[in-house]
Amino acid sequence: MAYQSWSVSFGEQPSAAKWNIIGTNMAGFNDGTAIGTNAIAAASLATTAITLGYTQITGTVTLTTPTVDTLVTGLTQAVTIPAGSRKIKVSAYCSDFHSSNVNSSSNLTIWDGTVGSGTQLQSWAHISGTVDSDGLGAYLVAIVTPSAGAKTYNVGAKASAGNAVITAASTTPAFILVEAI
Amino acid sequence: MQTKRYQIKCLDCGGTSIIEIWGQDIVHWINTDQVISARKRLDNQWGFQCFCGNNDIMTTQEKRTIDNPANPLPQEVQQIIENIKADAPKFRMEPQ
Numbered sequence: 001m002a003y004q005s006w007s008v009s010f011g012e013q014p015s016a017a018k019w020n021i022i023g024t025n026m027a028g029f030n031d032g033t034a035i036g037t038n039a040i041a042a043a044s045l046a047t048t049a050i051t052l053g054y055t056q057i058t059g060t061v062t063l064t065t066p067t068v069d070t071l072v073t074g075l076t077q078a079v080t081i082p083a084g085s086r087k088i089k090v091s092a093y094c095s096d097f098h099s100s101n102v103n104s105s106s107n108l109t110i111w112d113g114t115v116g117s118g119t120q121l122q123s124w125a126h127i128s129g130t131v132d133s134d135g136l137g138a139y140l141v142a143i144v145t146p147s148a149g150a151k152t153y154n155v156g157a158k159a160s161a162g163n164a165v166i167t168a169a170s171t172t173p174a175f176i177l178v179e180a181i
Numbered sequence: 182m183q184t185k186r187y188q189i190k191c192l193d194c195g196g197t198s199i200i201e202i203w204g205q206d207i208v209h210w211i212n213t214d215q216v217i218s219a220r221k222r223l224d225n226q227w228g229f230q231c232f233c234g235n236n237d238i239m240t241t242q243e244k245r246t247i248d249n250p251a252n253p254l255p256q257e258v259q260q261i262i263e264n265i266k267a268d269a270p271k272f273r274m275e276p277q
Contacts, residue, residue: 007250007251008218008250008251009220009238009239009243009250009251010250010251010252010253011220011221011222012218012219012220012238013207013208013218013219013220014217014218015198015210015213015217015218015219016210016213017213017217017232018213018217018218018230
């Protein structure tokens with residue numbers, strides 16, 4: 001129930017009905033109905049209210065001929081999924097992802113659990129050119145609704161030929177980000 | 182102790198409640214259908230509060246003079262009672 005303004009003056013003799021407004025307000029704070037629109041300021045949110053985990057790498061990772069999905073070293077994030085069935089957004093970014101060979105396909109993937117044996121949540125594909133193997137920036141997002149509890153999300157990569165190159169530097173970190181949205 | 186029963190009627194919404202006044206200033210709530218609070222004000226009249234929002238628990242003079250309505254300063258009270266200013270009533274007390 002919406003919040004009702006409440007106060008008493010000296011000498012006032014409130015009835016039980018007036019006292020019970022306090023209880024109604026408290027019940028409203030418990031279920032959120034008494035919290036005003038736009039009332040929760042950013043500073044009042046816990047740091048883990050939205051961002052459940054973030055991990056970045058600042059050095060390029062090269063996976064040697066990963067013909068099957070293989071963990072990108074360092075891009076793993078363990079989180080605790082909160083109760084309440086909110087959607088979870090898992091994002092992965094790399095400024096330049098490619099196979100080291102020309103004419104080769106490569107995939108960057110997001111996984112719930114172990115790369116290759118867990119559950120793949122998203123995939124981003126790149127095919128290198130016929131002359132050079134320059135890559136593209138990759139940004140992939142998966143939206144899921146997992147049960148509350150512990151989870152580990154991972155970024156994987158594979159290439160049909162050659163090495164899989166996940167470029168990262170201090171000025172262009174590659175990262176995995178897990179958010180409750 | 183003298184006891185008198187009244188029906189308190191809100192002049193805004195027409196809602197009522199029944200109270201007994203024991204002695205000079207003790208309120209005993211018989212029911213609280215609509216009027217939910219009462220107070221013997223410094224002008225020696227009764228003020229009330231209704232669920233609809235109608236409220237004369239404090240006079241205009243009290244609200245203007247008293248900084249903390251829950252705990253007024255003695256000098257604030259003195260200032261009021263030395264020069265009482267009445268408001269038009271917002272409720273009607275009807276003896277039962």
